[in-house]
Amino acid sequence: AQTVTQSQPEMSVQEAETVTLSCTYDTSESDYYLFWYKQPPSRQMILVIRQEAYKQQNATENRFSVNFQKAAKSFSLKISDSQLGDAAMYFCAYRSGSYSGAGSYQLTFGKGTKLSVIP
Amino acid sequence: ETGVTQTPRHLVMGMTNKKSLKCEQHLGHNAMYWYKQSAKKPLELMFVYSLEERVENNSVPSRFSPECPNSSHLFLHLHTLQPEDSALYLCASSQDEFGGNTGELFFGEGSRLTVL
Numbered sequence: 001a002q003t004v005t006q007s008q009p010e011m012s013v014q015e016a017e018t019v020t021l022s023c024t025y026d027t028s029e030s031d032y033y034l035f036w037y038k039q040p041p042s043r044q045m046i047l048v049i050r051q052e053a054y055k056q057q058n059a060t061e062n063r064f065s066v067n068f069q070k071a072a073k074s075f076s077l078k079i080s081d082s083q084l085g086d087a088a089m090y091f092c093a094y095r096s097g098s099y100s101g102a103g104s105y106q107l108t109f110g111k112g113t114k115l116s117v118i119p
Numbered sequence: 120e121t122g123v124t125q126t127p128r129h130l131v132m133g134m135t136n137k138k139s140l141k142c143e144q145h146l147g148h149n150a151m152y153w154y155k156q157s158a159k160k161p162l163e164l165m166f167v168y169s170l171e172e173r174v175e176n177n178s179v180p181s182r183f184s185p186e187c188p189n190s191s192h193l194f195l196h197l198h199t200l201q202p203e204d205s206a207l208y209l210c211a212s213s214q215d216e217f218g219g220n221t222g223e224l225f226f227g228e229g230s231r232l233t234v235l
Contacts, residue, residue, distance in 0.1 A: 004161070033222045044121070045209070045226040091162070095222050106175065107224065109162040 002027045002094050006110035013082045014118050020067075021077045021113050023092030031097030034068065034075045035107070040088040048090070051075065053097065079115075087117045122146045125210050125227035132200065133235050140195040140230045142210030149215045151193040152224065153185060156207040168193060169215065200234045207231050 003026045013019035025034070032053045039045040051059045051068050058066050063083075067076045079086055092110040123144045132138050144151060153165040167175035168187040182204075184196040193210055211224040 009159070035222065042228065044123070044228050047223050050222065105222075106164055106167065107162075107222075111159060111161050 002029075002032075002096070002108045004092050004094050004108050004110040006090075006092055006113050008113045009111070010114045010116070012116040012118055013079070013086075015082055015084060017082055018078060018080045019082055019115065021079075021090050021092075021115065023075045023077070023110060025073050025075065025092070025094050025108075027073070027094065027096075029096055029098060033095045033097060034066075035093040035095070036064070036066070036075075036077045037091045037093060037109075038086075038088045039091065039112075040085075043088075045091070049077065082117050084117050084119065087115055089114050121227075122225050123210055123212055123227035125208075125230050127230060128228065129231045129233075131233045131235065132197065134200060134202070136200075137196070137198040139197065140208055140210075140232075142193040142195075142227055144191055144193075144210075144212040144225070146212055146225060148212040148225070149190055150213045151187060151190070152211040152213075153193065153195050154209040154211060156209055156229065162209070166195075197232070200232075202234050205232055205234045 005024045007022055034051045036048040037045050038048045049059050049061045049064050051066055058068050063080045065078045089112045091112045093107045095107050126141045150169045152167050155163045164177050165179045166185040171187045182199050186194040207229040209229045210227040213224050
């Protein structure tokens with residue numbers, strides 16, 4: 001079974017600075033997808049960024065980028081020019097890319113990292 | 120109108136009560152999910168429905184009973200719950216049970232359940 005580990009329960013960053021959230025995962029598969037989801041307080045969880053394992057290029061979405069190290073099974077999220085609206089819980093998630101029966105495509109989530117942004 | 124709507128947002132119930140959580144999606148998706156979110160724990164997948172048929176049940180106690188009358192609506196019926204069932208219950212939808220081409224889930228804001 002796959003596991004996702006987020007070793008930082010809480011982090012803080014000064015507004016306009018850069019912060020990196022860590023995520024490691026354990027899998028024996030070669031084909032999979034990784035995600036970062038953001039859950040603001042009392043708001044809906046939304047997808048921030050997505051990475052396909054077969055792509056060597058790191059995904060980027062505006063101020064959000066990832067550092068995907070497949071061999072190390074590491075998938076960190078970098079937030080540049082942090083804004084107050086970035087304060088939220090961030091969840092790393094894994095999804096298999098190979099169908100092996102019911103449930104094999106379901107997401108496995110980490111415990112989350114609570115990010116605070118200091119004005 | 121948001122993509123995935125959950126009601127009620129907050130619910131307090133006794134251990135002998137019967138209540139239901141409701142989820143509605145306006146995205147035209149074919150798959151819907153119930154997740155349980157507890158503090159300091161990963162999200163736990165409870166149920167998956169694809170085209171109104173249950174395709175996944177992750178060993179959830181029978182005091183939780185899902186219902187999916189159509190592809191837009193999902194219910195979670197609750198009865199004789201325990202205090203440890205207090206949590207945020209999240210509904211999500213996706214294009215299909217495989218998450219569509221992107222694997223993306225679309226979440227509701229959640230229903231905060233407190234069991235006394």
